[in-house]
Amino acid sequence: DTGVSQNPRHKITKRGQNVTFRCDPISEHNRLYWYRQTLGQGPEFLTYFQNEAQLEKSRLLSDRFSAERPKGSFSTLEIQRTEQGDSAMYLCASSSDPGLGTEAFFGQGTRLTVV
Amino acid sequence: DQQVKQNSPSLSVQEGRISILNCDYTNSMFDYFLWYKKYPAEGPTFLISISSIKDKNEDGRFTVFLNKSAKHLSLHIVPSQPGDSAVYFCAADTGNQFYFGTGTSLTVIP
Numbered sequence: 001d002t003g004v005s006q007n008p009r010h011k012i013t014k015r016g017q018n019v020t021f022r023c024d025p026i027s028e029h030n031r032l033y034w035y036r037q038t039l040g041q042g043p044e045f046l047t048y049f050q051n052e053a054q055l056e057k058s059r060l061l062s063d064r065f066s067a068e069r070p071k072g073s074f075s076t077l078e079i080q081r082t083e084q085g086d087s088a089m090y091l092c093a094s095s096s097d098p099g100l101g102t103e104a105f106f107g108q109g110t111r112l113t114v115v
Numbered sequence: 116d117q118q119v120k121q122n123s124p125s126l127s128v129q130e131g132r133i134s135i136l137n138c139d140y141t142n143s144m145f146d147y148f149l150w151y152k153k154y155p156a157e158g159p160t161f162l163i164s165i166s167s168i169k170d171k172n173e174d175g176r177f178t179v180f181l182n183k184s185a186k187h188l189s190l191h192i193v194p195s196q197p198g199d200s201a202v203y204f205c206a207a208d209t210g211n212q213f214y215f216g217t218g219t220s221l222t223v224i225p
Contacts, residue, residue, distance in 0.1 A: 042206075044215070058212075093158075100209075104213065107158050
């Protein structure tokens with residue numbers, strides 16, 4: 001297992017277009033997170049899944065954003081009608097167990113640029 | 116509101132000396148903290164963690180100190196090496212998500 005994999009690594013899109021990112025977690029990991037990071041900021045929580053169930057969503061996740069994790073394996077994050085403010089690095093992370101103190105492993109991220 | 120704060124955006128240290136990175140938090144309910152390290156074009160990687168029942172955790176050259184009464188933690192790296200040059204993020208773990216600070220960019224000068 002090579003770790004958490006995210007595709008694509010970079011995406012440039014025109015404002016108003018829809019984009020979809022994919023995350024493949026470490027295979028035995030039940031927990032999957034999506035974070036967003038903008039320049040000069042730390043990663044900000046968007047949502048997480050426990051297996052296929054989406055258990056928590058941040059208020060940052062507007063109704064233009066939707067995330068899925070069918071069958072509790074890979075996950076997709078879709079942004080509809082992209083805006084320039086959506087330009088950011090989107091990070092996926094996975095961990096083996098819920099609860100405090102479980103290390104999360106991050107992917108390399110998908111850098112989105114909306115022009 | 117920023118619940119985890121790293122007030123020093125950058126830090127430069129000579130190779131072989133100690134690097135001290137600081138982090139403050141506002142929520143007294145936070146019970147577990149982690150430090151992540153990030154190189155350019157890579158995702159953050161876990162470095163070291165500490166539970167609130169401890170005030171110190173050590174792993175090789177890396178030591179994290181927690182002062183619960185001050186809501187403050189620090190990461191000490193000694194001796195610092197050029198390969199330690201990266202952005203360091205402090206994070207509080209609630210069990211459901213991590214609250215990250217804004218990061219401190221460490222440069223270790225050879």
